[in-house]
Amino acid sequence: VVPALSELLARFRAVRARTTALAAPLSAEDQVVQPMADASPIKWHLAHTTWFFEAIVLGRDGAAAFDAAFGFLFNSYYEAIGSRVARPDRGRLTRPSLEIVHRYREAIDRQIERALVEGALDAPALSRLELGLHHEQQHQELILTDAKVTLGMQPLRPAYRDDLAAASAPAAAPPAPGWCAYPGGLVEIGAIAKGFAFDNERPRHRVYVAPYQLAVLPIRNSDVLAFVADGGYGEPRLWLADGWAAAREHGWELPMYWARQDGGFVQYGLGGVRPVVADEPACHLSYYEVDAIARWLGARLPTEAEWELAAAVTGGADLGHFADTDRLHPAAAPAGGEGPVQLFGDVWEWTASSYGPYPGFRPLSGALAEYNGKFMSGQQVLRGGSCLTPRDHIRATYRNFFPPPARWQMTGARIARDA
Amino acid sequence: VVPALSELLARFRAVRARTTALAAPLSAEDQVVQPMADASPIKWHLAHTTWFFEAIVLGRDGAAAFDAAFGFLFNSYYEAIGSRVARPDRGRLTRPSLEIVHRYREAIDRQIERALVEGALDAPALSRLELGLHHEQQHQELILTDAKVTLGMQPLRPAYRDDLAAASAPAAAPPAPGWCAYPGGLVEIGAIAKGFAFDNERPRHRVYVAPYQLAVLPIRNSDVLAFVADGGYGEPRLWLADGWAAAREHGWELPMYWARQDGGFVQYGLGGVRPVVADEPACHLSYYEVDAIARWLGARLPTEAEWELAAAVTGGADLGHFADTDRLHPAAAPAGGEGPVQLFGDVWEWTASSYGPYPGFRPLSGALAEYNGKFMSGQQVLRGGSCLTPRDHIRATYRNFFPPPARWQMTGARIARDA
């Protein structure tokens, strides 16, 4: 079902404007550097999302493009489309300037809007446009996580914004830690054929799930503090072999962005450095860390099917905090109901499932075949979105994925156990 | 059910003698070097398997041990037991000498045999003894694969044995390539509670499998030759992103041990360098390569459940070639029957399943908890054993695992497709 033109136009404008707004608190200097190979410069995100509309949606390249060189500069990983700047070299691109990238955005926005108004986009193009908007929302979250690395990994640790809300008011009746039981059985997961979903969420398919329990709350800072106090970072028997090796190699002794200070712990957030708050969901943890913490808690991580079943049952009554607020940091749980809280929002939840194709998976056609499928090895599935995810971007079937050692995303977890 | 003492004693002696026999064609020089970090010196295998009986089965260490230093030298990865020589440094151990390692083997053999005869081993110890024998068989295969690296990666490429059979006689009625269809459904996989199995094969559990088809034959050299001829090693759209990066980094253009010669292809095997034979199962392929070849063939790799279901149905009528023969190289398919051939033997078959715990998985207790569980990330499951596996070591529920880039094992695959 293709949405009405006016609605689509409005959404296009809103999503594009939101991206620009997210970059606005950053200086041109902040937007050009690449603080580590995994993260990209903010300016690059601004240009790459625009290139996606130009090259993938409108199909313009070479002489027809805004600038013939931009295909090389701003293609992320589409081998089918051509060669490109190596990922770790994105931080070299002082040119084009931020100002020209903004002009690029405006020019392509006008082209897309004109094409929409003139009805020049056929159904496949409209599908690609839809994908382009979801793609842009993915990069909105990356703009925030990558700005966080840029600012938080330099000595002065400046805030991204000084006006972010410091902390949410604690819930009057906060949910108690505990477990929710699920019967499992022969069930279905994955996105139905209708409506937008990424190719990796499809097809909806049967899976057998044994009875299980899922924690009401995600792993919180209080859990991490207790794990640290108990020497968990130094006890190899709690860790996967690869995790123990990674922790040694990188010298992990605390979550990313944490530091000891005055006998306590502080953490850098987009609002600056502040004390670690025990009740907040823990984040900036690698898969290896949450796996070890879960084991130390006498539990395990859920599979993605277990997670999705729980999310489907609760029907969205368990929302946490999203990027639509002015906090941009995980917050303590709101008042709870019957089921688990904060399944959506606050922190992405690592699952025990490695990222692979669903039975019957079919990648998109053409260059878009590379959108998701080629990353289906060496990564773990994460679910639920985070405090940096737009509320209307996430859904129960959504599959995010990162390599197990990744820590710069808003990543935490929720524990599970067999029934 | 504990086997009768005499039977156990005979098995113990047979397995231990087999290990010694496998090392016998190698000189002391061949047995001490470590040709790459992943492979271990043959002498180390001889000593480590013995240490397993001494430390894990008999529980002797320190002053009670044959040599107090051997715990440090020959512990492989048991953090619970103590520190040890770093894996890449195993090739430094010119001392103890091979002769002393043989004396070590004999001494521990006598201790084990005496303990058996005297009834000094209680039930848990007998279980650990059983595990020790399966562990030793795993190292028997590693002795052959690591000897292959030692000999095959040096310029003279000497044969491991000059008397190995050159080629099996072609089957009178070789099976035709094609597909076997399976209905799938809500089925069970994994080892039942009774009898020996590794902890990672348990518990037997339900899984839903959609209808699928499995190739009658494993991927053969003829498939690889066609893939090479078609430029498959140079076409990024066929590869997983990690696979493409690995192929570039390591310069993969052919399977390991292959070389171009006189317009054709040769491959190094334990019997020396010989031409590539089209009908033989292809091996020394990484997961990334078989994944790309499967995609090029318009198919995919099976999950481990799909593989195990097929293996369970055929009931072992589809045996290939094992280490019990005097060939030690994959061979063309024997005469076929109804189902897939060579599911067992010839080459380990990479599956699409990443290696993780089965629902309800419980690791062994004590130090043996590290036997399998801590490796459950970043690896893929392989099934079926190879031409270097002892026939009585493999079974339908057996789960082997290696990282996706590994190529020095006898690794190939079999393709599958949706029904």
Next chain:
Amino acid sequence: VVPALSELLARFRAVRARTTALAAPLSAEDQVVQPMADASPIKWHLAHTTWFFEAIVLGRDGAAAFDAAFGFLFNSYYEAIGSRVARPDRGRLTRPSLEIVHRYREAIDRQIERALVEGALDAPALSRLELGLHHEQQHQELILTDAKVTLGMQPLRPAYRDDLAAASAPAAAPPAPGWCAYPGGLVEIGAIAKGFAFDNERPRHRVYVAPYQLAVLPIRNSDVLAFVADGGYGEPRLWLADGWAAAREHGWELPMYWARQDGGFVQYGLGGVRPVVADEPACHLSYYEVDAIARWLGARLPTEAEWELAAAVTGGADLGHFADTDRLHPAAAPAGGEGPVQLFGDVWEWTASSYGPYPGFRPLSGALAEYNGKFMSGQQVLRGGSCLTPRDHIRATYRNFFPPPARWQMTGARIARDA
């Protein structure tokens, strides 16, 4: 002899203004990135040279400093003064902003000027001020070479300035290639005790030099083109062992910034990409390359004593081109006289001398002991300055030094031979 106050004040202002002017053609984005570990961001140069005046000349740090954090951010390598940002991490510093760095420059300039006017600087402080000006001139050259890497190593290869002179008019009577003979003998080199010189130029001392000849002209692009055409980059017998290894590791087949285009050769310069001009002095060559080219020419590199003797004799009549012009690129030789031309300017000339202390060398006292002495291993001496060196910064006794593989500086050479 301390210069008159007004002269010193004028020089201070001129040098500081020149630095700011050199950075002016670059955007804030251009000035913040670090294109490789050896090069530093332009903004960092602006701040570091200012920190030198603040911390080393005025001795202000901590609470007395413009900003207490700047000591950590902008100390280059003075262990005696404290810890600092690791060199390869200088490109992370999006903060302080370029604007604040300019304010920092202005504030310290006012402090220095006031101290001068008020006579608050004693003789040692005035000596450090003198050093600070020479130090700043060193960074003026680095600003240009590092801007060149920043701009020239990104895909669009923008010019630093579009108004740079394209080429000097060829000399009416260009000097002919050939040799100048020198008798050598027991001579003196090094700076006399009076007047400014770096510590590494002192003391003036005796050295015996055998009779030798020095080329009239530096190695020119025509020499490099012939070396390339003759396969010099692929002939190991022409190279030092370390040089051959470096050439293989980095894939050197041409000087840095060169590329093949349309059957010919182009090179990137601060004015953009232009054809390689045969008569211009060759630059962006490592020590290994000029050593190989010299050997291929049947000659050798001169020692620093041989170079200095020749430079002392000519008395400066052989000037080439400096950063004071609007060309910023080596130029063909001007009309020659009796001796070698372009000893000074155009390209730094690698010598056969490794960088070490002169007999009787005494480092400066305090933190400045680290200025030169601790780098006296693993580097080669270069002489004569380049087209990016301020004319009044260079002298016959000046010793520059870089590691043998360095190529991003304006480095070439002049050949010598035994008489």
Next chain:
Amino acid sequence: VVPALSELLARFRAVRARTTALAAPLSAEDQVVQPMADASPIKWHLAHTTWFFEAIVLGRDGAAAFDAAFGFLFNSYYEAIGSRVARPDRGRLTRPSLEIVHRYREAIDRQIERALVEGALDAPALSRLELGLHHEQQHQELILTDAKVTLGMQPLRPAYRDDLAAASAPAAAPPAPGWCAYPGGLVEIGAIAKGFAFDNERPRHRVYVAPYQLAVLPIRNSDVLAFVADGGYGEPRLWLADGWAAAREHGWELPMYWARQDGGFVQYGLGGVRPVVADEPACHLSYYEVDAIARWLGARLPTEAEWELAAAVTGGADLGHFADTDRLHPAAAPAGGEGPVQLFGDVWEWTASSYGPYPGFRPLSGALAEYNGKFMSGQQVLRGGSCLTPRDHIRATYRNFFPPPARWQMTGARIARDA
């Protein structure tokens, strides 16, 4: 002057037999492994020195060779002769076996002896034979240093020989620490044209040396112990920048082979682990370490000219200990005389001179041009030989060279100061 045939034959046999004898205490396992990239397997030394006589002296290769493959296997670094096993891969060569290498030695020995007896070697070939004997003596020292790494870097730290003398009797009248003064002046260093010397020792040439003093004794363990006690390994101001970086990278806190034990210090030697003896010359120190120790002592390292002048004056009256004894470890100074003691023997002495060509240096012709010349960058000159050097191999003009971080050779130093 060519020595008499019978004398040459006797020397050839003696040198060759000495090499075999040095390897004899080691097992075949000890002789095949390569404990680190810089060191070579002992078997490789046995074969390479033989290949030198076969390929370089007799000029036999390909079909004329003992084995056509040995040129590839045992060429060290002669690009002119052809490709070869990469240096770090020498430890892969389990084949040819040690036994075959011994047969190779015997076969080439017979060929050389026959050629000598039959007068089949012309003057150039006899010169190459002479070089081959000195070359073999160089490898005799390497056999000992590389065996030391092989044995000393593995956990059991076995002795090379159990019958080595534990310690020399202390001298009745040991020389007192102090300085010897030298007037310097315009002097000559280097080998005269007559007699054997390596090409890098020639030509003898003039050099001006300012008046200086040289320590009577080399740096001793007592100096190192005091440096350690004073925190010298942790004080950056004592170190060259490259040295400080190397010390951090490798975690240097003591000389190589040293360890703390029971509140004191022990060191591994070819006779096993024994306490550090204060009066013995210190060894297994990198250039960076002796440079730092010299600075801490308020002194500096001598140049190679300063060292050679002193050695020439003393005329050999100051001999230390050589490989001809049954100790193979530095020993305390014997009774002294007028000048410095132990200039020759005990430990190689790092000098402040980087390794480069003497004025007028001419490499040998043909493949032998690569013998010394191509290593003339990035290394420091060492003088005097060590306790592992054959007494008749060393001389005052002898120039050894290693990269500054090397520690596995018998390297120490002697301090100097300006007069």
